[in-house]
Amino acid sequence: MDVSQDQFAIRVRDLVVGFGRQTVLDHLSLDVRRGEILGLVGASGGGKSVLMRTIIGLIPRQGGTIEVMGQPTGGHGRGAATTWGILFQQGALFSSLTVRQNVQFPLRENLVLSQELMDEIAIAKLEMVGLRAQDADKYPAELSGGMTKRVALARALALDPPILFLDEPTSGLDPIAAGDFDVLIKTLQKTLGLTVFMVTHDLASLTTVCDRVAALADGKIVAIGPMRELLQSEHPWVRAYFHGKRSQMLQHEMR
Amino acid sequence: MNHEPLLLATPSGDALNLRPEGPWTAANVVTLETLSRSVGADVDRSRVVTLDMSGVSALDTLGAWVLEKLSRRAATSGRSAEFVGVADHFSGLLDEVRQVNRHTPVPVAAPNPVLARLGDLGKATAGAREDITAFLQMLGALFMSVIGVLRRPRSLRLTSLIYQLYRIGWQAIPIVALITFLIGAIIAQQGFFHFRRFGAESYTVDMVGILVLRELGVLIVAIMVAGRSGSAYTAELGSMKMREEIDALSTMGLDPVDVLILPRVAALVIALPILTFIGSIAALYGGGLVAQFYGDMGPAIYIARLHEAISVTHFEVGILKAPFMALVIGIVACSEGLRVKGSAESLGRQTTTSVVKSIFLVIVLDGLFAIFFASIGM
Numbered sequence: 001m002d003v004s005q006d007q008f009a010i011r012v013r014d015l016v017v018g019f020g021r022q023t024v025l026d027h028l029s030l031d032v033r034r035g036e037i038l039g040l041v042g043a044s045g046g047g048k049s050v051l052m053r054t055i056i057g058l059i060p061r062q063g064g065t066i067e068v069m070g071q072p073t074g075g076h077g078r079g080a081a082t083t084w085g086i087l088f089q090q091g092a093l094f095s096s097l098t099v100r101q102n103v104q105f106p107l108r109e110n111l112v113l114s115q116e117l118m119d120e121i122a123i124a125k126l127e128m129v130g131l132r133a134q135d136a137d138k139y140p141a142e143l144s145g146g147m148t149k150r151v152a153l154a155r156a157l158a159l160d161p162p163i164l165f166l167d168e169p170t171s172g173l174d175p176i177a178a179g180d181f182d183v184l185i186k187t188l189q190k191t192l193g194l195t196v197f198m199v200t201h202d203l204a205s206l207t208t209v210c211d212r213v214a215a216l217a218d219g220k221i222v223a224i225g226p227m228r229e230l231l232q233s234e235h236p237w238v239r240a241y242f243h244g245k246r247s248q249m250l251q252h253e254m255r
Numbered sequence: 256m257n258h259e260p261l262l263l264a265t266p267s268g269d270a271l272n273l274r275p276e277g278p279w280t281a282a283n284v285v286t287l288e289t290l291s292r293s294v295g296a297d298v299d300r301s302r303v304v305t306l307d308m309s310g311v312s313a314l315d316t317l318g319a320w321v322l323e324k325l326s327r328r329a330a331t332s333g334r335s336a337e338f339v340g341v342a343d344h345f346s347g348l349l350d351e352v353r354q355v356n357r358h359t360p361v362p363v364a365a366p367n368p369v370l371a372r373l374g375d376l377g378k379a380t381a382g383a384r385e386d387i388t389a390f391l392q393m394l395g396a397l398f399m400s401v402i403g404v405l406r407r408p409r410s411l412r413l414t415s416l417i418y419q420l421y422r423i424g425w426q427a428i429p430i431v432a433l434i435t436f437l438i439g440a441i442i443a444q445q446g447f448f449h450f451r452r453f454g455a456e457s458y459t460v461d462m463v464g465i466l467v468l469r470e471l472g473v474l475i476v477a478i479m480v481a482g483r484s485g486s487a488y489t490a491e492l493g494s495m496k497m498r499e500e501i502d503a504l505s506t507m508g509l510d511p512v513d514v515l516i517l518p519r520v521a522a523l524v525i526a527l528p529i530l531t532f533i534g535s536i537a538a539l540y541g542g543g544l545v546a547q548f549y550g551d552m553g554p555a556i557y558i559a560r561l562h563e564a565i566s567v568t569h570f571e572v573g574i575l576k577a578p579f580m581a582l583v584i585g586i587v588a589c590s591e592g593l594r595v596k597g598s599a600e601s602l603g604r605q606t607t608t609s610v611v612k613s614i615f616l617v618i619v620l621d622g623l624f625a626i627f628f629a630s631i632g633m
Contacts, residue, residue: 082281082282095597095598095599095600096598096599096600107281110281111281111282111284111285112284112285113284113285113288114288117284117288117317117320117321120320120324120356121316121317121320123355123356124316124320124352124355124356125316127354127355127356128316128351128355133356139598140598141596141597141598141601157316159281160280160281160315160316160317190347191347191348191350191351192315192316192348193344
């Protein structure tokens with residue numbers, strides 16, 4: 001048991017989640033290893049975000065167990081922010097606070113520290129995600145899409161959580177910005193030793209950043225492994241996903 | 256293993272050896288700040304500071320920054336500082352932290368408070384002019400839209416109009432009737448209570464009748480509609496603006512004024528007189544009930560007194576004001592809705608502004624009407 005606790009950041013067993021009579025996740029099991037970047041792919045509306053939100057505790061589960069860092073999860077208490085950081089698809093920055101206050105929010109709510117140190121940490125986080133100190137006093141409404149995602153990432157990392165959840169981090173970014181963001185995530189993952197759980201449709205991110213990729217279809221994980229193995233998978237949906245016209249085109253380009 | 260972070264300082268002549276131990280993480284921030292402050296004086300005194308990192312069991316950005324700050328403090332004015340014994344898995348983080356906070360942001364000078372107040376006043380004045388412009392623009396756009404509908408009656412959004420009438424007219428009837436009923440009853444009770452001393456109880460009916468029909472009926476109903484429906488209009492249009500629905504309409508060649516605003520304002524203009532009528536009747540009924548149970552005045556006498564006291568002019572004065580008040584409420588609500596910017600906060604602020612402004616304008620308009628009707632002798 002000790003070995004598994006050390007090895008896995010997130011363990012999901014027999015997870016069942018449904019809304020009304022519709023079952024979205026059907027006895028799903030998934031392990032996320034410590035220190036890896038796991039990409040999750042799946043059809044739109046197929047339950048990727050539901051899986052992520054269930055692990056975080058935003059959606060109640062009907063059955064199964066979820067262990068995060070060896071601890072079974074139940075609700076999201078005060079300590080949630082120290083366990084994981086979440087980058088929501090639209091950033092979910094608090095629109096009434098400045099960038100600096102957004103990044104300081106988790107610090108202020110969870111720790112007791114001087115304003116001076118808090119300011120320095122906030123600026124440090126912003127610089128680590130590639131923003132400048134001058135941007136700190138802007139409001140979220142004044143930011144571009146890429147900057148919003150970077151600020152949201154800085155806020156998610158404010159308390160140096162060991163696990164980072166990313167919900168479609170590169171959606172809505174141009175290819176250059178998306179590439180930069182991928183590099184940024186990879187760098188931060190290395191320096192901070194993060195475990196990253198990433199929901200994405202971006203084939204480029206999957207190939208370049210992810211250590212392993214999990215494919216979600218029919219409420220189950222149908223294939224999991226490095227991108228190379230997934231490309232050889234025989235599962236019809238996985239084949240359709242990676243060998244469809246669009247994917248083929250991209251993979252040719254990349255060769 | 257240590258569960259509390261430590262910082263051992265060993266001075267030797269000009270040199271200082273700092274040895275942090277244990278978990279240097281955000282969870283222990285209080286201890287970390289105290290530790291780094293306690294060695295501050297030693298650091299300032301030493302020429303060479305060595306940070307021996309071999310005893311650190313855990314390190315995160317916050318801990319790394321506290322140490323980096325000490326090393327920067329030690330490395331000022333020709334003195335030197337260095338990290339030794341850094342474990343491999345910490346070196347990336349330390350290198351990263353060494354890059355940050357290098358540019359001290361230029362502090363913005365606090366403006367002169369008197370000048371700032373004056374500046375705010377000037378901005379508010381300019382803002383008032385902008386408000387008037389926005390109001391007139393919306394009035395003009397509505398006017399053009401009405402002309403368009405008169406020329407081509409089929410272009411009227413009938414479904415939308417009926418739906419808005421249902422929402423702000425029909426569904427508002429219970430609450431409007433209840434509140435005006437209570438107001439009528441309260442006025443009558445006050446009238447009986449105070450007029451009784453002069454033996455002038457029968458004049459209570461005059462007071463209730465005239466006050467309700469001329470002023471209170473329409474004013475109370477307009478204020479309620481501004482709070483109930485005006486705020487809804489602002490919030491609806493504001494969130495449509497935020498989600499770019501209004502831009503989508505414009506790009507399809509449709510005028511948002513025709514599609515969204517005219518049906519809403521027209522519904523208000525139609526509904527408010529009807530609600531005023533219902534409200535006035537409810538208030539008179541409330542007054543009548545109080546007359547019977549509190550003022551010992553039977554329904555027959557109450558109605559006869561009412562018949563004598565009020566003329567159709569009082570009713571006309573009240574009901575004539577209603578469509579104008581509706582127009583003001585509608586225009587303010589819709590133009591505030593269109594001024595919503597991207598954030599949730601702005602939606603809230605604009606909705607508040609819409610309600611406050613429309614209630615204010617309704618009362619000002621009522622005053623202007625009082626002067627107008629007095630001067631034409633109604």
